[in-house]
Amino acid sequence: MIMLKEKFFEQNGGLMLQQRQSSTEKGPIETTKIFTAKELEMATDNYHESRIIGEGGYGIVYKGIFPNNKVVAIKKSKFGAQIVPAEQIEQFINEVILLMQINHRNVVRLLGCCLETEVPLLVYEFITNGTLFQHIHNKGNESCSSLSWEMRLKIATETAGALAYLHCETNTPIVHRDIKTMNILLDENFIAKVSDFGTSRLIPMDEDQLSTLVQGTVGYLDPEYLQTSQLTEKSDVYSFGVVLGELLTGKRAFSFDKLNNVSQVLAMSLLSVKDNDQFNEFIDHKIFNDGNMEVIKEVVALTKRCLRIKGEDRPTMKEVAMELEGLRAMSKHSWTNVGDEESEHLLGEKHSINHNNYIGYDLECGSSGTTAMYDSMQTQLMLNPFDDGR
Numbered sequence: 001m002i003m004l005k006e007k008f009f010e011q012n013g014g015l016m017l018q019q020r021q022s023s024t025e026k027g028p029i030e031t032t033k034i035f036t037a038k039e040l041e042m043a044t045d046n047y048h049e050s051r052i053i054g055e056g057g058y059g060i061v062y063k064g065i066f067p068n069n070k071v072v073a074i075k076k077s078k079f080g081a082q083i084v085p086a087e088q089i090e091q092f093i094n095e096v097i098l099l100m101q102i103n104h105r106n107v108v109r110l111l112g113c114c115l116e117t118e119v120p121l122l123v124y125e126f127i128t129n130g131t132l133f134q135h136i137h138n139k140g141n142e143s144c145s146s147l148s149w150e151m152r153l154k155i156a157t158e159t160a161g162a163l164a165y166l167h168c169e170t171n172t173p174i175v176h177r178d179i180k181t182m183n184i185l186l187d188e189n190f191i192a193k194v195s196d197f198g199t200s201r202l203i204p205m206d207e208d209q210l211s212t213l214v215q216g217t218v219g220y221l222d223p224e225y226l227q228t229s230q231l232t233e234k235s236d237v238y239s240f241g242v243v244l245g246e247l248l249t250g251k252r253a254f255s256f257d258k259l260n261n262v263s264q265v266l267a268m269s270l271l272s273v274k275d276n277d278q279f280n281e282f283i284d285h286k287i288f289n290d291g292n293m294e295v296i297k298e299v300v301a302l303t304k305r306c307l308r309i310k311g312e313d314r315p316t317m318k319e320v321a322m323e324l325e326g327l328r329a330m331s332k333h334s335w336t337n338v339g340d341e342e343s344e345h346l347l348g349e350k351h352s353i354n355h356n357n358y359i360g361y362d363l364e365c366g367s368s369g370t371t372a373m374y375d376s377m378q379t380q381l382m383l384n385p386f387d388d389g390r
Contacts, residue, residue: 005037005116012120013093020097033112035123040064040074040114047076063126071126072111077119092120095197101170106162108185108195127195128188133181136246149287149296150331151190152247156299157328158192159184160321163240166194167233167317175231179239180220180253181246219254219265224311234311237320238267241306245270248300250284267307295331299324 009015043064044051053073054061064072077092099110099122114121129135132155135147147155159179166174176183178196185193216225222238225231242253245266256263273279279300287296302323308314315323 008118009115011089012115012117013089014115016089016093017096017115020093033123035112035114035121037114037117039066040117040121040123042067043072044074064123073124073126075122075124077121089120092122095122098174098197102166102174104162104165106158106192106194107165108193124195127185127193129186129190131182132184132186132192132243135186136181136250137252146286147247149292152287153295153299153324153328153331155184155186155190155192156244156247157321157324159194159243160240160317160324162192162194163236164317164321167236173233175233176236176239177231178216178220179236179243180217181243182217184243217253219252219267222311223309232311233317234314237306237314237317238311240317240320241303241314242267244299244303244306248279248284248287248296248303249282250286251282270303271307273304292331295327298327302327 041047043066044062047062051062051064052060053063059075059077062074062076064074066072077088096110096113099107102110108127109125111123111125113123163176163179166176174197176194176197179194183194183196185195187193216222216235216239220239220242222235225235225238245251246253249266249270251266251269253266254263270282273282279297283296302315302320306314306320
């Protein structure tokens with residue numbers, strides 16, 4: 001049994017993890033708790049299907065409960081140890097290394113791992129309130145709330161702050177590479193927690209970009225990264241722009257109408273709007289009456305800057321976070337100053353707005369400057385299934 005555990009430890013990247021820990025230059029990495037296989041089996045009732053709380057491209061997430069009633073989330077790789085490709089092991093160890101370096105209230109915390117089992121396991125803090133995707137899009141689920149504009153702006157600000165931290169304040173800049181509403185978890189106080197670092201990449205300080213196999217989720221992929229395979233922090237900025245679009249519109253990043261054989265990409269629809277006033281027809285009707293429209297318009301403008309085709313034209317995540325912080329402060333101070341007449345003026349002819357007009361947009365509605373750039377994206381949409389995330 002000891003020999004078998006040692007074999008699994010090596011197959012699951014234990015030696016690679018030890019090597020990377022020992023080669024860390026800037027201070028010691030906090031030692032990760034090593035859980036035993038028996039501990040995690042008991043915590044998950046032998047990985048019973050009733051304990052599954054999410055599933056992504058790289059693993060299944062189980063709810064675990066320890067004898068002291070501490071609740072955790074346990075991520076189990078989908079690949080058996082005998083067939084794990086080298087890149088999969090590297091991604092797993094990469095996630096461990098990344099999360100051991102991260103200390104931020106808006107990033108899900110890694111508690112430990114288990115490497116003595118056939119399949120490697122990661123143990124995270126348990127986030128109780130589901131994903132941002134569920135709260136925006138699962139309208140028929142009574143357990144999911146209808147997020148107010150104030151709450152949406154708070155979540156956006158917290159997420160932007162976490163990404164700015166990853167890009168600027170870790171020992172080595174970290175690009176998440178799969179920012180989406182399914183990877184933004186919410187706790188019981190609706191505090192945002194960025195999760196799922198399975199495809200993240202470290203970018204050496206002396207390099208501005210990293211050439212890598214394109215990975216991500218349809219609807220959120222940076223078109224420049226899709227074309228060039230050159231990964232930079234600006235790829236996360238683009239994906240975050242899509243998240244802002246979802247918060248503003250209540251629409252999904254990507255949808256496909258099988259009946260009419262039409263695919264709809266939210267980012268393209270947002271870029272097709274030339275005037276902020278036209279954006280009224282896109283805005284989620286739930287935030288019309290409880291949002292400061294001047295602040296909403298500023299967020300619309302910020303969203304479109306994040307979605308610019310060229311990465312160099314987009315703001316940095318630090319700039320985005322600072323702007324959202326300022327808009328959130330402005331929203332709090334000016335909320336009581338917006339009277340009925342001013343609100344009606346900002347909204348325009350609010351009774352004539354058709355919130356269903358968005359459904360009519362298809363891939364041809366972008367400007368000539370954006371349509372060509374997205375040609376390869378259309379192919380990607382057809383080739384790759386939409387990742388369900390957690």
